[in-house]
Amino acid sequence: MAAPGSIVIVGAGQTGAVAARTLRELGYAGSLTLVGDEAHLPYERPPLSKEALAAGVDASVGRLHPADFYAGLNIDLLAGACASALDAQRREVLLSDGRRLGYDACLLATGGRARRLPLLPDDLPAVHTLRTLDDAMKLGAALAPGVRLVVIGGGFLGLEAAWTARQRGAEVTVLEGAGALLGRVLPPHLSDWLLQRALASGLQVRLGAAVTGAMPAAAADAGTTLVLADGSRIRADHILVSIGLQPNTDLAASAGLALCGATAGVLVDADCRTSDPHVWAAGDCASQCLEADGTPVRRESWQNANTQGAIAAAAMLAAARPSVPYPWFWTDQLGCNIQILGAPQPGLRYVTRGASAADDPAPKLLCLGLQGDVPVHGVAVNAGGDLRVLRPLFEQAIPIQADVYADPATALKPFVKSSLQRSA
Secondary structure, three states: OOOOOOEEEEEEOHHHHHHHHHHHHHHHHHHHHHEEOOOOOOEEOHHHHHHHHHHOOOOOOOOOOOOOHHHHOOOOOEEEEOOOEEOOOOOOEEEEOOOOEEOOOEEEOEEEEOOOOOOOOOOOEEEEEEOOHHHHHHHHHHHOOOOOOEEEOOOOOHHHHHHHHHHHHHHOEEEEEOOOOOOOOHHHHHHHHHHHHHHHHEEEEOOOEEEEEEEEEOOOOEEEEEEEEEOOOOEEEEEEEOOOOOEHHHHHHOOOOEEOOOOOOEEOOOOEEOOOOOOOOHHHHEEOOOOOOOEEEEEEEEHHHHHHHHHHHHHHOOOOOOOOOOEEEEEEEEEEEEEEEEEEOOOEEEEOOOOOOOOOOOOOOOEEEEEEEEEEEEEEOOOHHHHHHHHHHHHOOOOOOOHHOOOOOOOHHHHHHHHHHHHO
């Protein structure tokens, strides 16, 4: 198969930048254009809820590569350019300024946009979302000691931002609609531990909270009163809406590409190819059939952005497909680094190694979710190194002796070696 003469990547975030770099690393020498609707150079998003909220932060935070990196690889980076349509028949990407970019192969790495609440429209004063670097810099500029910030949504992003704001002296209230913090990814006892740690750190947390009304003050700088379903009211100087992401699939829809009704992403195969043989999709906007039953999955993670970006690049050149790592995720929560390997499933038995009080300044916990005796879900609190040691047990579905693992006197490297040998 001949390499495409020209490749256009729409989306200059982490996925798009990784794909562009990988194409050059694989020896692709053709025309390569990277289109991004933000004025900034490509950057990673994890710092947006942490370093990017610091006082006086500049636009280099999270930057993947300096500007000369792209020129040096002969990558035509079009920053601040908005793709308005994808003409699959003509194989052209239409830009909002009227330009048309022809392609032999196209990658959609369009990511997503922050979900909004109809009660809190864009034009309401002091309402924020946190999806772009400009979003983060705007919110960060508003944070100061005594500022009342209400975070709607107690997921990864909302909690990270809440903690960062608290460190800057803001009075922070987190409103979470579910009955637990991170209840979809943590076992109940760790979710409760996280809640207690949040409260101990000075965050106010309301679980099972639903916002039913918003009343801006008469003066634009006087804040907003939020009305909750239970009738209570909360005054806020600033509001961060952090209730998830809506994948950007407008371009795919304009080209008639197949979309997933369940996950709202662009349907792709194992090589990240869409229903059009000349178009690929990767990252937050892509839904891929990874489960044994063929159920499409759309993953929003740093790891997935890297993995799918590299897979799509290889597929465009008919190169060997990179291996897909065991699902892994990390987040910084309430002064702790939390790493998650695998995913929760119904009926898991959890075994925890270590014990720490919620207000421990340096807690360390390692919790494994077992299916039978096989670990399929791991959560490490300030114990990422230990979780990496255990990774082969997950990857090879090796049963373990739970009581031996839970004993803090057990050295993990010999434990993993003996577990592997026992199953050989």
